[in-house]
Amino acid sequence: MKIDKNFTIGVLSGICGILLVFLIIGSTNPNTTTKFEFHDLGDTRGVVFNKVNGELEYKEIRKEPLDNKMKLQLESGALLRVQLTNWNGSNSTGFFD
Numbered sequence: 001m002k003i004d005k006n007f008t009i010g011v012l013s014g015i016c017g018i019l020l021v022f023l024i025i026g027s028t029n030p031n032t033t034t035k036f037e038f039h040d041l042g043d044t045r046g047v048v049f050n051k052v053n054g055e056l057e058y059k060e061i062r063k064e065p066l067d068n069k070m071k072l073q074l075e076s077g078a079l080l081r082v083q084l085t086n087w088n089g090s091n092s093t094g095f096f097d
Contacts (some may be wrong), residue, residue, distance in 0.1 A: 057066055 023055040038050040048057045074080060 015070070033051075035050065035052055037051060039047045040061065041047060044060055044062050045058050046061040048059055049055075050057075
């Protein structure tokens with residue numbers, strides 16, 4: 001009789017322990033996706049995009065704009081070859097001299 005009682009208590013304790021572990025694991029939220037995206041506009045502003053509700057917000061991130069102008073010095077008579085690639089997935093590429 002004592003063995004049956006100890007066995008029953010052991011089985012019920014094991015079931016309750018397993019349910020408690022599942023309850024603890026299920027209550028944590030492993031969702032680590034970011035809520036915001038930031039894009040630098042290159043001047044004095046940046047855009048903060050909220051992925052949850054789709055709001056855009058402009059923030060001042062620097063006092064003076066970046067100097068992003070591409071400076072290219074060519075000697076007289078030199079040629080510059082420019083390649084334009086089609087961004088929609090087709091393989092057509094155009095070359096301009």
